[in-house]
Amino acid sequence: MATYIQIDPTQKLDPFKSVKKLPLEEYFTSGHRTCQGCESALVMKMMAKAAGPRSIILGSTGCMYVANTTYYSTSWVVPWMHTQLGSSGSAALGTSAALKVLMRKGKIKNEPINVIAFCGDGGGADMGVGAISATLTHAEYNSLILMYDNESYANTDIQLSGSTPWGANTTFSSPGKVKRIMHRRWKKNMAGMMAAGHPECKYVATICMSYGLHGMNSIRKALAIGGPTFIHSLDPCPKGWDYDPYLSHEMGELAVNSGVWPLYEVENGLLRLTGRTEQIAAGKIRRVPVRDYLLKQGRFAHFTNDDIDYFQSKIDDMWEKWLIPGVIPFRRDVEADTPPSS
Amino acid sequence: MATATYVEEQRSTDKTALITGSEAIAVACKLADVDVITAYPIRPYDTVMQYICKLVANGEMDCEYIVAEGEHSQFEIVKHASACGARVFCGSSGVGWMYAMEALTVTPALRIPMVAMVGNRALDDPGAFGVEHNDALTVRDLGWQLVWVDSAQEALDTALIAYRVSEDRRIFLPCAISCDGAFLTHSQALVKVPSQEKVNEFLPRYNRADLLLHPDNPITVAPQGNEDWVMEIRRQNYAAMERSSLVLKEAYADFERIFGRSYGNPFFEEYETEDADIVLMGMGTLSTPVKVAIRQMRKAGKRVGFVRMRWFRPFAAAELAKSLGRFKAVGVIDRDYSFGSPYMSGVLTTEVRSALYSAPGSKPPVLGFIAGLGGREVTVPDVEKVANSVYEAADGKSQPLTQWIGLRE
Numbered sequence A: 001m002a003t004y005i006q007i008d009p010t011q012k013l014d015p016f017k018s019v020k021k022l023p024l025e026e027y028f029t030s031g032h033r034t035c036q037g038c039e040s041a042l043v044m045k046m047m048a049k050a051a052g053p054r055s056i057i058l059g060s061t062g063c064m065y066v067a068n069t070t071y072y073s074t075s076w077v078v079p080w081m082h083t084q085l086g087s088s089g090s091a092a093l094g095t096s097a098a099l100k101v102l103m104r105k106g107k108i109k110n111e112p113i114n115v116i117a118f119c120g121d122g123g124g125a126d127m128g129v130g131a132i133s134a135t136l137t138h139a140e141y142n143s144l145i146l147m148y149d150n151e152s153y154a155n156t157d158i159q160l161s162g163s164t165p166w167g168a169n170t171t172f173s174s175p176g177k178v179k180r181i182m183h184r185r186w187k188k189n190m191a192g193m194m195a196a197g198h199p200e201c202k203y204v205a206t207i208c209m210s211y212g213l214h215g216m217n218s219i220r221k222a223l224a225i226g227g228p229t230f231i232h233s234l235d236p237c238p239k240g241w242d243y244d245p246y247l248s249h250e251m252g253e254l255a256v257n258s259g260v261w262p263l264y265e266v267e268n269g270l271l272r273l274t275g276r277t278e279q280i281a282a283g284k285i286r287r288v289p290v291r292d293y294l295l296k297q298g299r300f301a302h303f304t305n306d307d308i309d310y311f312q313s314k315i316d317d318m319w320e321k322w323l324i325p326g327v328i329p330f331r332r333d334v335e336a337d338t339p340p341s342s
Numbered sequence B: 001m002a003t004a005t006y007v008e009e010q011r012s013t014d015k016t017a018l019i020t021g022s023e024a025i026a027v028a029c030k031l032a033d034v035d036v037i038t039a040y041p042i043r044p045y046d047t048v049m050q051y052i053c054k055l056v057a058n059g060e061m062d063c064e065y066i067v068a069e070g071e072h073s074q075f076e077i078v079k080h081a082s083a084c085g086a087r088v089f090c091g092s093s094g095v096g097w098m099y100a101m102e103a104l105t106v107t108p109a110l111r112i113p114m115v116a117m118v119g120n121r122a123l124d125d126p127g128a129f130g131v132e133h134n135d136a137l138t139v140r141d142l143g144w145q146l147v148w149v150d151s152a153q154e155a156l157d158t159a160l161i162a163y164r165v166s167e168d169r170r171i172f173l174p175c176a177i178s179c180d181g182a183f184l185t186h187s188q189a190l191v192k193v194p195s196q197e198k199v200n201e202f203l204p205r206y207n208r209a210d211l212l213l214h215p216d217n218p219i220t221v222a223p224q225g226n227e228d229w230v231m232e233i234r235r236q237n238y239a240a241m242e243r244s245s246l247v248l249k250e251a252y253a254d255f256e257r258i259f260g261r262s263y264g265n266p267f268f269e270e271y272e273t274e275d276a277d278i279v280l281m282g283m284g285t286l287s288t289p290v291k292v293a294i295r296q297m298r299k300a301g302k303r304v305g306f307v308r309m310r311w312f313r314p315f316a317a318a319e320l321a322k323s324l325g326r327f328k329a330v331g332v333i334d335r336d337y338s339f340g341s342p343y344m345s346g347v348l349t350t351e352v353r354s355a356l357y358s359a360p361g362s363k364p365p366v367l368g369f370i371a372g373l374g375g376r377e378v379t380v381p382d383v384e385k386v387a388n389s390v391y392e393a394a395d396g397k398s399q400p401l402t403q404w405i406g407l408r409e
């Protein structure tokens, strides 16, 4: 069969067997000034560890730029470059294209180098979605786009994004005397959209670093498989979600165990529910009520019981009515969506 | 559409080809062995990408040729490729250039030596395909080197010079080559295409050096600077632009030595200025009707000259002021506008006045003329009208500081 595109070799990145087998070297170290309990900073650390030293990392504007990379006190040990808010896709593509052609022409040493571009949910699910989508169609360029989703434009003072959950209190959706629910849009299904819309993309996954080994091994798989890949990470953010920083880890667990955040991967078109989500789907464990997750966060403190019930019903819907539960929201039957009045 | 049709073998391995301005730049990209090129459609610049596509498809050029999903990405992709050491080419026109604006601002700030072609085009609305210079001029304050060329030959030569200067470690700034839409992008002319050997002698490889983004050089590029460092970093860009004049002169001198073609003063071309009473000024293909008009006016005994600005950034203020000081009055024809600017003049006019203000010696009056917007042709009678007004000013008669020429009443 004729091959029309040339995919360059990637690094061999076998899964880490256990936490105890992780390398000690850190490639994202001190020097940053993120909030206490910032899970996105943890994602950066784990991502860099999973990728290793022969990597180039590009980072969109957002907390993980502004709070991580101060002049003269960068936290990055590997080469790192800022990219514009909506440019994670273009940054991955341009970097990967340069490496490819310079190696082909013998202008730099030929070796597999990981290219990772990260973006927040504002940069990824809103502004940069077009560029990410384009990059996922360029099958000959190896890269990973990692969207760290703290569910708001956090760096600019917590404004709602297309990835903010329904009803959440942000500085652009703060409840008032007449209107309780100012944010009436449902969260975008980014990973599902990327997986369904880009048949040449070999790997899409959702992760949450409360399950660190799972997250790191997803990243290694994404880098090793070749071509452009996408990972969507849900990151509890104490400032934006308004909870005590010591709860960050638990908050991630609750997101997964309540079924709000399904973990899965789509590898070469094959869908696999992973981690706790797989166990929920198999009926081995029961979903925790979303109430337990929502009421731990100040951003939902204004919710009435009706609001919580509505939220729960949408999550139930996702698990019971979606064509592929948790992943693809196509349905066989249509029912009216009736959100509570604000 | 065809790639360069070589019509005649020239001395050594130089060739002569009948090609458009866009095609001339495509040929320059091939000769420069550009590594990463990104394309997005908008007329009139996009012909250059059509030619490059053919060069790649025919195996005449080895590069990553990427069709982006918008101009913002188009410019961001090559920006990042350049940071990793790739020689890059990009381009746009009109609103496409504006769509890329964020990328255009960070490119010089990051010291990326991108070479771009602007096929100058009127900005929307209303839609117009024709030339106006406002698109490229929007980046004039940001650290882009800006040059206007008026022939396919000059387009090819200037693209090679642009790579040489932009990629000089003393500079590391991007360069946009402006070609008037239709009048240059789509007009064929005979062009001397230099041999690969000569180009190799003139143009060293791009070496990103200490700024290379690579695991062997694990730097952090563009961390937050804020009030602590941003000012010092801006000052470095200022210094680089200041050095650009010098490096440009070196490059033009070397160009003449290697290719045997001279452009005289790199920054502006003077035409029939030696004995001139008054001069007209402008950029790009305006030179054609202006030169024809000057030849006619001279037959009628009027000593009119022309100064065509080639490099707008860096702006050769002192040299220009010295030259203009020889004349009784100056008329600047802008193919652009700057609403609300001093005296409501066009951009070039305002810059010329500013250059003269602080210069020693005589300061002729400078009249501004706005003409040829939206691709409207500037005719020989238009130019004569301009010259007449400038003559009046030279005779000390009061004239409006800004006039629109060729406007429907």
Ligand SMILES: Cc1ncc(C[n+]2csc(CCOP(=O)(O)OP(=O)(O)O)c2C)c(N)n1
Residues within 6 Å of the ligand: A061, A062, A063, A064, A085, A086, A119, A120, A121, A122, A123, A124, A150, A152, A153, A154, A155, A156, A161, B102
């Ligand atoms: C083009 C552009 N518009 C707006 C901004 C302002 N801005 C800076 S950081 C940021 C928040 C980005 O949110 P997200 O991508 O979710 O990352 P987070 O801050 O949450 O980590 C915004 C809007 C910008 N830098 N660039």
Ligand code: SF4
Residues within 6 Å of the ligand: A033, A034, A035, A036, A037, A038, A039, A040, A041, A063, A067, A150, A154, A155, A236, A237, A238, A239, A240
């Ligand atoms: S606001 Fe949220 S994402 Fe930003 S640094 Fe703080 S915890 Fe991290």
Ligand SMILES: [Mg+2]
Residues within 6 Å of the ligand: A062, A120, A121, A122, A148, A149, A150, A151, A152, A153, A154, A155
């Ligand atoms: Mg965010």
